[in-house]
Amino acid sequence: xxxxxxxxxxxxxxxxxxxxxxxxxxxxxxxxxxxxxxxxxxxxxxxxxxxxxxxxxxxxxxxxxxxxxxxxxxxxxxxxxxxxxxxxxxxxxxxxxxxxxxxxxxxxxxxxxxxxxxxxxxxxxxxxxxxxxxxxxxxxxxxxxxxxxxxxxxxxxxxxxxxxxxxxxxxxxxxxxxxxxxxxxxxxxxxxxxxxxxxxxxxxxxxxxxxxxxxxxxxxxxxxxxxxxxxxxxxxxxxxxxxxxxxxxxxxxxxxxxxxxxxxxxxxxxxxxxxxxxxxxxxxxxxxxxxxxxxxxxxxxxxxxxxxxxxxxxxxxxxxxxxxxxxxxxxxxxxxxxxxxxxxxxxxxxxxxxxxxxxxxxxxxxxxxxxxxxxx
Amino acid sequence: xxxxxxxxxxxxxxxxxxxxxxxxxxxxxxxxxxxxxxxxxxxxxxxxxxxxxxxxxxxxxxxxxxxxxxxxxxxxxxxxxxxxxxxxxxxxxxxxxxxxxxxxxxxxxxxxxxxxxxxxxxxxxxxxxxxxxxxxxxxxxxxxxxxxxxxxxxxxxxxxxxxxxxxxxxxxxxxxxxxxxxxxxxxxxxxx
Numbered sequence: 001x002x003x004x005x006x007x008x009x010x011x012x013x014x015x016x017x018x019x020x021x022x023x024x025x026x027x028x029x030x031x032x033x034x035x036x037x038x039x040x041x042x043x044x045x046x047x048x049x050x051x052x053x054x055x056x057x058x059x060x061x062x063x064x065x066x067x068x069x070x071x072x073x074x075x076x077x078x079x080x081x082x083x084x085x086x087x088x089x090x091x092x093x094x095x096x097x098x099x100x101x102x103x104x105x106x107x108x109x110x111x112x113x114x115x116x117x118x119x120x121x122x123x124x125x126x127x128x129x130x131x132x133x134x135x136x137x138x139x140x141x142x143x144x145x146x147x148x149x150x151x152x153x154x155x156x157x158x159x160x161x162x163x164x165x166x167x168x169x170x171x172x173x174x175x176x177x178x179x180x181x182x183x184x185x186x187x188x189x190x191x192x193x194x195x196x197x198x199x200x201x202x203x204x205x206x207x208x209x210x211x212x213x214x215x216x217x218x219x220x221x222x223x224x225x226x227x228x229x230x231x232x233x234x235x236x237x238x239x240x241x242x243x244x245x246x247x248x249x250x251x252x253x254x255x256x257x258x259x260x261x262x263x264x265x266x267x268x269x270x271x272x273x274x275x276x277x278x279x280x281x282x283x284x285x286x287x288x289x290x291x292x293x294x295x296x297x298x299x300x301x302x303x304x305x306x307x308x309x310x311x312x313x314x315x316x317x318x319x320x321x322x323x324x325x326x327x328x329x330x331x332x333x334x335x336x337x338x339x340x341x342x343x344x345x346x347x348x349x350x351x352x353x354x355x356x357x358x359x360x361x362x363x364x365x366x367x368x369x370x371x372x373x374x375x376x
Numbered sequence: 377x378x379x380x381x382x383x384x385x386x387x388x389x390x391x392x393x394x395x396x397x398x399x400x401x402x403x404x405x406x407x408x409x410x411x412x413x414x415x416x417x418x419x420x421x422x423x424x425x426x427x428x429x430x431x432x433x434x435x436x437x438x439x440x441x442x443x444x445x446x447x448x449x450x451x452x453x454x455x456x457x458x459x460x461x462x463x464x465x466x467x468x469x470x471x472x473x474x475x476x477x478x479x480x481x482x483x484x485x486x487x488x489x490x491x492x493x494x495x496x497x498x499x500x501x502x503x504x505x506x507x508x509x510x511x512x513x514x515x516x517x518x519x520x521x522x523x524x525x526x527x528x529x530x531x532x533x534x535x536x537x538x539x540x541x542x543x544x545x546x547x548x549x550x551x552x553x554x555x556x557x558x559x560x561x562x563x564x565x566x567x568x
C-alpha cells in the first residue's frame with residue numbers, strides 16, 4: 001500500500017515536471033521565432049547582415065536588413081534599433097519607421113533588431129516581462145522584450161575582464177556580450193564582435209553617410225534625452241538640437257569622448273566616413289527605483305517610486321509626474337531622427353528626403369499603435 | 377501712543393529692509409537695466425557640457441565677435457572684453473577633453489580669477505535645464521553665478537529657484553528664458 005502511494009506521488013511529481021517543462025520549453029522556443037514586420041510599400045529590397053560578413057551566416061545575429069531607395073540619388077541613412085533589446089522604444093521606432101516610411105531622395109537602411117540574440121532571453125534577476133503589447137486600432141501587437149546583452153546560449157563563457165579590441169580598453173567581463181561596446185568588431189571574435197564587424201562592413205560597403213543607434217536608459221542615468229555625436233558631426237547635431245528646442249523638445253548635446261571605446265558614436269565615426277548619432281530616452285523599467293516590474297511599466301512608463309523620487313528632489317532624474325510613456329519616448333526618437341536628417345540636408349550635403357513619418361504631436365495624440373500594423 | 381509709534385517705526389523698518397529683496401524678485405531684463413557687455417567675447421565651458429557649443433552657435437547666428445574655447449585658460453583672455461561661461465557638468469564632455477572633474481574645476485577657478493583680476497566682466501548663460509543641475513553640475517553653476525555680472529538661465533534649470541536664490545544673495549541680475557532659443561534676445565540686448 002505504502003509502495004503504491006509512493007508511486008502515485010512520484011507519478012504526480014513527474015507529470016508536474018513534464019507540464020512545467022513543456023510550458024517553459026514552449027515559451028523558450030517562442031522567444032527564438034523571428035518577429036514579423038510589415039514594411040511600407042516604399043521597401044525596395046531586403047538583405048541580411050551576412051551579406052556584408054559571411055561569418056554571421058547561420059547565427060542568431062544574421063539580422064534582416066531593409067532598404068528603402070528613392071528614385072532620386074542622394075545620401076544614405078542607416079537606422080539601427082534593438083542594439084539593447086531591453087530598451088523597448090529603440091526597436092519600436094525602427095519598426096514604426098520601416099512600416100511607414102517613403103523615401104523620395106537618397107536611401108534609408110533599417111536594421112530593426114541589431115542584436116537578435118538579445119531578444120531571445122531576458123536579463124537575469126530583473127523580473128522583466130518576455131513581451132509587451134501595443135494597442136492598435138485593429139488589436140494588440142506583441143513585441144519581444146529582451147536582454148541588454150547577447151544571450152549566453154550564443155556566447156559563453158564571459159571572461160573575468162573584457163578587453164576591447166583594438167583599443168585594449170578593459171571593462172567588466174559581461175560587457176563582452178554588449179554590442180555597443182564591441183565596435184568596430186572583429187571577424188574572428190565573439191558573436192557580439194562579429195555582429196559589430198558586420199554592421200561596420202555594411203556602413204562601409206553601402207557608403208552610409210548618416211547613422212543612428214537608438215537607445216533608452218534608466219531615469220537616473222545622466223546621459224538621457226540626449227543626442228551623443230561624434231565630433232565630425234557636431235554642426236549637424238547642434239543645428240538639429242536648436243531646431244528641436246524651437247519646437248519645445250529639450251535635448252542635451254553630448255560630445256562622444258574620444259577615449260571611451262567600443263561605442264557606435266565613437267567607433268563608427270573613427271573607422272568609417274559616417275556621421276554617427278546615438279540617441280537616448282528615459283525608460284523607468286530599466287531603473288533601480290522602479291518597484292513593480294511589468295509589461296505595463298514598459299508601455300505606460302508610470303512608476304510611483306520614481307514619482308516619489310521626483311517629489312523628494314533628492315535625485316536628478318528624467319521622469320515627469322505623468323510618467324515616461326512609450327508614446328513620448330517613441331515620439332522623441334522619431335522627431336530627433338527626422339530633425340538630424342533635416343539639419344544634415346540644410347548644411348549643403350546631398351539630401352535624403354523621408355516622407356510619411358508622423359510628427360511628435362501626432363504620436364502623442366494618436367499613440368504608437370496608430371502607426372504600426374496590427375499583429376497577426 | 378508710544379507703543380503705536382514704535383510699532384509704526386518697526387513696520388517701516390521691516391518694509392525698508394525687505395525692499396531690496398522685493399526689487400530683486402522682480403528681475404530686470406537686460407534691456408531694462410541698461411547693462412551692456414563689449415566685444416570681442418571669449419566663450420568657455422564650466423563642466424565641459426556641449427551646451428557651450430550651442431551658445432557658440434547662437435553667438436555666430438547673432439554675428440557676435442566671439443571665439444569658443446571649451447578649455448579656455450587665463451592667457452586666452454588677452455584682448456577679450458567679455459567672458460561668457462556656460463556651466464554644466466558632462467561626464468562625456470570631460471572624457472572628450474581627457475580631464476578629471478578636479479582638473480576642470482581648477483581650470484575654471486583660474487579662468488574666473490583671471491577675468492576678475494583683469495576686470496573682464498563674466499556673463500553666465502545656463503541653457504542645460506535639469507540635465508545640468510544638481511549632482512556634479514551645481515558646484516560649477518554656483519562658482520560661475522557668484523562671479524558673473526549677469527545671468528541668463530533657461531527656466532527649467534531654475535525650477536527650484538536655485539539661481540534666483542543666488543541672484544538674491546549676490547545681487548547679480550538674473551534673466552530667464554523659456555527655451556534655449558529664447559536666450560538669444562537677452563544676449564542680443566546685452567551686446568547691442
